[in-house]
Amino acid sequence: MESAVLNPVPGLRAVAAEQFRSVGLALRREGLVAGGFLALGSLWIAQMQWNSMGHASFPLSPEAGIPVSVLALLVPMAVWKGEGPAARGYHRAMPVNHAAHAVARSLSGLAWTMMAVAGYFGWLAAMAALTGGKMGGEYAPYQWVVPFTAAAVMYLLGSALTLVTAHPWRWLGGGMVAFMFTGVLRTTDGTRGLWDLVNTVIEGKYGLQTLISGMSPGSPGEFGSYMQNAVASTWLLATWMWAAIAISLFLFAAYRQPER
Amino acid sequence: MTLPVRLGDGTFAIATHDLTKRFGRDTALRGVDLQVPEGAVYVLVGPNGAGKTTTLKLLLGLYAADGGSVRVLGMDPRARGPEVRAQVGYVPERGDWGYGYMSVGRLLEHHAAYFPRWDWPYAMSLAQRLDVGLDRKVGKLSKGMTRRVHLVLAMAHRPPLLLLDEPTDGLDPVMRDETLGLLAEHVADTGATVLISTHLVHEVDRLADHLGVMRDGRLTAQLPREVLHQNLRRYRAEVPAGWTGVPRLDANVVKRGGVGREIQWSVWGDEREVARTLAESGATLRDAAPLTLEDAAVVLLSRKD
Numbered sequence: 001m002e003s004a005v006l007n008p009v010p011g012l013r014a015v016a017a018e019q020f021r022s023v024g025l026a027l028r029r030e031g032l033v034a035g036g037f038l039a040l041g042s043l044w045i046a047q048m049q050w051n052s053m054g055h056a057s058f059p060l061s062p063e064a065g066i067p068v069s070v071l072a073l074l075v076p077m078a079v080w081k082g083e084g085p086a087a088r089g090y091h092r093a094m095p096v097n098h099a100a101h102a103v104a105r106s107l108s109g110l111a112w113t114m115m116a117v118a119g120y121f122g123w124l125a126a127m128a129a130l131t132g133g134k135m136g137g138e139y140a141p142y143q144w145v146v147p148f149t150a151a152a153v154m155y156l157l158g159s160a161l162t163l164v165t166a167h168p169w170r171w172l173g174g175g176m177v178a179f180m181f182t183g184v185l186r187t188t189d190g191t192r193g194l195w196d197l198v199n200t201v202i203e204g205k206y207g208l209q210t211l212i213s214g215m216s217p218g219s220p221g222e223f224g225s226y227m228q229n230a231v232a233s234t235w236l237l238a239t240w241m242w243a244a245i246a247i248s249l250f251l252f253a254a255y256r257q258p259e260r
Numbered sequence: 261m262t263l264p265v266r267l268g269d270g271t272f273a274i275a276t277h278d279l280t281k282r283f284g285r286d287t288a289l290r291g292v293d294l295q296v297p298e299g300a301v302y303v304l305v306g307p308n309g310a311g312k313t314t315t316l317k318l319l320l321g322l323y324a325a326d327g328g329s330v331r332v333l334g335m336d337p338r339a340r341g342p343e344v345r346a347q348v349g350y351v352p353e354r355g356d357w358g359y360g361y362m363s364v365g366r367l368l369e370h371h372a373a374y375f376p377r378w379d380w381p382y383a384m385s386l387a388q389r390l391d392v393g394l395d396r397k398v399g400k401l402s403k404g405m406t407r408r409v410h411l412v413l414a415m416a417h418r419p420p421l422l423l424l425d426e427p428t429d430g431l432d433p434v435m436r437d438e439t440l441g442l443l444a445e446h447v448a449d450t451g452a453t454v455l456i457s458t459h460l461v462h463e464v465d466r467l468a469d470h471l472g473v474m475r476d477g478r479l480t481a482q483l484p485r486e487v488l489h490q491n492l493r494r495y496r497a498e499v500p501a502g503w504t505g506v507p508r509l510d511a512n513v514v515k516r517g518g519v520g521r522e523i524q525w526s527v528w529g530d531e532r533e534v535a536r537t538l539a540e541s542g543a544t545l546r547d548a549a550p551l552t553l554e555d556a557a558v559v560l561l562s563r564k565d
Contacts, residue, residue, distance in 0.1 A: 006333070007346045007419065010374045018373035026361055082358035082399070090357035092322050094374045095346035 009095045016104050023079055023108040030078045034116065038123050045127055060121075060128035060136045062214060065147025068120050069212045072113050072151035076158040077168055079109035084166040085257060092257075102254040106159045110152060117151050142232045146214030149239050153211060156246035163253035206238040263481040263528060263560070267295040267470075273333055273421055273453035274302075274319060280327035281314055281477075288314040290477040291328065301447060301454040301467045305557045306474035312457035313353050315474070316423050319455075320345055333421060346375070349414030353425040353457075355406040360399020364409055367398050368416070375417035383416035389438060403430035411439060415446055422446075422454045428463040436463060443467060462554040471553065473560045481560050489550045492559070495525050495534060497543040506541040509534065515559045526551065526559045 048056040083091055091105070092098055128135055136144070161168045179198060186195035203209045214235050274296035281289040289311045296302040306312050317323045318330055321337030321344055330337055337344040359367055368387070372378035387394060390408040401409065407430050414422060422443075428436045444467060447454060456464050471488055473481040492514065498521055512534070515526040523543070527534050535545050551559060 006343065007417065008376050009342045009346045010376060014373055018370060022359075022362070022370050025366065029361070080358075082356070082360050088358070089322070089352050089354065090359060093320060093345060093350050093352070095342045095344075096374065097342055 019108040057133035058131040059134040062143040069150035072154040073158040076162040099255040150212040156250045160249035160253040210238040278328035302470040303468040304472040310474040311477040349419040351410045351424045365394035461557040496546040
């Protein structure tokens with residue numbers, strides 16, 4: 001039998017709006033911590049100004065977005081806190097397609113992340129303006145987009161990890177340990193190839209470093225001269241490539257969430 | 261003896277056929293034919309690990325079956341999961357649903373956004389009767405309070421089907437009584453079908469009108485309460501020295517007990533027929549009484565195949 005009068009399912013717009021609000025609430029504590037750091041940064045800049053009698057300037061540059069882009073990898077863990085694959089019962093029991101629901105929540109987190117990056121650059125701009133620092137005049141326009149695209153890609157990679165594993169922290173930590181271990185052993189015969197592969201993924205022409213730094217002149221790394229020659233097309237290609245990988249992994253994770 | 265495992269023809273809010281679910285090498289459900297009549301309060305009883313929670317998750321479309329079919333209000337939960345879940349009020353077995361950063365009131369708002377027919381006055385009334393504090397953080401609730409919050413979430417959109425997994429677990433006696441009263445009122449008001457999974461049958465005794473017994477992933481019995489009441493009885497009889505039993509009844513004896521010359525058997529079958537058979541064997545019947553739902557569940561669960 002099928003009941004004549006069924007309860008309606010919620011509209012996707014209502015679900016997305018509620019997810020946006022609830023993710024904002026979930027990230028409130030992390031937001032307060034980030035705000036605290038910015039407040040401390042403001043105090044530190046103020047003290048620098050005071051000590052230098054107003055001569056310490058604070059420039060605005062896109063490289064300042066690098067740490068934020070890397071941190072974006074961790075944001076999904078805050079978005080889904082308390083809701084690992086084994087404890088996602090409530091989310092999955094809602095009258096919404098599971099994959100679409102996971103996508104809605106993750107994209108809400110992405111929207112908050114983008115706002116956080118914008119807020120961070122707003123703070124940097126304010127600090128530069130107040131201290132008379134350079135407002136980034138020597139940078140190409142595309143370099144101001146890099147922090148946002150990099151943060152978005154890193155966020156999606158983090159989301160894929162968080163959706164499919166119960167312990168994303170362990171996977172990230174394990175990955176870092178493996179990376180360092182490979183680096184230590186790189187001089188040993190037989191592991192050089194592995195190191196080269198890892199190095200290509202991270203520091204290669206189209207590697208994560210290109211994605212995150214935009215190959216800007218001030219970026220750290222031992223390939224300084226190579227970076228000096230960077231052009232927008234290289235960054236664009238790296239970004240497209242990493243975005244495609246991140247979106248594919250994210251969608252795969254959203255549609256193949258484990259049953260627990 | 262074969263206990264009834266099918267309710268026959270009728271209008272079922274829930275109907276599964278040959279439902280099978282495996283987790284790796286473990287088989288959690290083996291050919292389950294669950295039939296929950298529309299408007300019934302069906303208690304699914306079984307020990308921990310019997311497959312009750314897995315059954316409920318299959319009904320919600322949270323798991324994919326490895327075999328067989330599922331129909332909930334006429335819909336396949338795998339094909340129409342969101343529509344099925346919109347008709348269901350679900351109380352999960354586990355309380356760790358996340359959202360610990362929300363207040364209870366905010367969680368209710370969150371939930372309401374998913375159910376367009378959410379009834380706020382009813383939700384507030386439920387929260388008041390279950391003594392749910394709206395300002396408390398979800399992550400800091402006790403097990404019993406979490407259960408009460410889940411009950412509010414499950415009922416406030418007046419769903420036609422309630423799936424309650426150990427709904428009284430963690431509730432103190434007063435709150436358990438209040439909860440059962442609320443459920444009874446809810447059923448009376450809405451005509452909802454209720455499927456309660458529990459291993460604490462006595463706590464939901466007064467609500468149940470159907471019983472399903474699950475063991476090792478199989479549904480070993482499924483029947484209306486009145487059929488159970490009529491057919492499963494405890495017989496107390498005195499037997500003569502050297503009494504060798506009643507081979508004809510052996511297949512129908514669900515549980516044997518007794519001390520000395522007094523036997524106490526739980527037997528499935530027509531009371532007059534059983535009494536006559538016992539008398540013919542030389543036993544003197546002292547009394548034959550129906551079992552309480554809990555006793556019946558214990559007897560059926562402890563039955564040796």
